[in-house]
């Protein structure tokens with residue numbers, strides 16, 4: 001028996017299928033991983049394929065291995081507390097490590 005789920009976009013003014021808005025939520029980890037990939041593109045001595053497929057594979061792999069860090073308000077984002085800054089630095093280091101690892105893994109399977 002085929003069971004399918006149909007999600008109906010709810011026109012509740014939020015642009016979300018939920019009954020609440022998610023538009024202020026930002027995953028800071030995404031920015032950290034994308035920054036780390038750009039850093040690798042700009043500075044890495046060992047070349048790696050930078051086509052859209054490989055770079056997005058690298059991003060997906062690194063994002064799945066780096067803790068998510070969500071924030072809601074611009075105050076949290078642009079004026080973080082000292083402990084929040086420390087936490088962001090910790091995650092940024094993990095993002096860099098995971099991007100370096102992802103580049104090695106994806107290049108092993110890149111055949112174009």
Ligand SMILES: [Zn+2]
Nearest residue numbers: 049050051054
């Ligand atoms: Zn490629």
